[in-house]
Amino acid sequence: MKMNNNLEEYSDPISYDIENDSYTGELNLLSEWAVKQGGPIIDLACGTGRMTIPLAQKGFHLIGVDIHAGMLERARKKANDLNVQIEWLEQDCTALQLEQKSPFIFMVGNSFQHFHTNDQQNLVLRSIHNQLEKDGIFIFGTRFPNADELLQPSTEEYWKTYTDTMENKKVDVYTISNYDPIEQVQHYTTIRKYLDDGNVVEERKTNISLRYTYPKEMERLLSENGLDIMHVYENWKGSQLSKDSDEMIYVCRKG
Structure with missing residues (x-):
């Protein structure tokens, strides 16, 4: 499977x-x-x-x-x-x-x-x-x-920032969440915005679905x-x- x-x-x-x-x-x-x-x-x-x-x-x-x-x-x-x-x-x-x-x-x-x-x-x-x-x-x-975890906004929300040491850029990470209460599955889109001198130079999106x-x-x-x-x-x-x-x-x- x-x-x-x-x-x-x-x-x-x-x-x-x-x-x-x-x-x-x-x-x-x-x-x-x-x-x-x-x-x-x-x-x-x-x-x-x-x-x-x-x-x-x-x-x-x-x-x-x-x-x-x-x-x-x-x-x-x-x-x-x-x-x-x-x-x-x-x-x-x-x-x-x-x-x-x-x-x-x-x-x-x-x-x-x-x-x-x-x-x-x-x-x-x-x-x-x-x-x-x-x-x-x-x-x-x-x-x-919990309620905060499941009822996250379905609009883009800031999550965290880290440094990509390979590309020497800061990365701001945002998420979009949609919870399906019937299946108990949260569908996430993660957006990573790569910054150079404070400006977004690239965006990468991934999707993942997680059962609660x-x-x-x-x-x-x-x-x-x-x-x-x-x-x-x-x-x-x-x-x-x-x-x-x-x-x-x-x-x-x-x-």
Whole structure:
């Protein structure tokens, strides 16, 4: 079940890294569980290895899995440049076919939201359950469906600014959002405006669609797929979930 129609945001892995690679907020929590569980550790939807590589540098045995060949190629290059040994596999997360089971699987970057339908969510969770060892741990994050998140304006809204170090330009990032409450899917257009001396010299647009899942809905979904919730946090620091949270971080054990 390929998700190629939702991969525009990942078409330029180098630019993706420039914008995202500096974020390492998940690393401490993942490291704690890596110590408890051991390896091999599977990073699902690993992208360019933003979390795979730092964990491998700590001495853990990592396997990075992604459906996007370009992101994996970038990940391999980064790991090779750092002389870090990681197994990279191009596979569909809904139908994992790894030779060995794992005591610890994680999925970061809100990648769970790429699975839009109930069937797709069930398939990926069953696939994870099948790949986990007995009492194995699965950790993942997804955006919290609060009102501010879902009711973003359908007009262009400023999001953030970063520096593109390859092109030596500042980039202002804007989004346009349209939420479909029937499908629980938010359709985003991201506009990146490249600046030179304060003037916009180029615009690049990408589209992505993300499924939102409510907490009680997630409880039933995980339980029905053989995953027992151990903890739910509002961030990767382990803070308690609240109505004002932006994220939901789930720590689950194979039942």
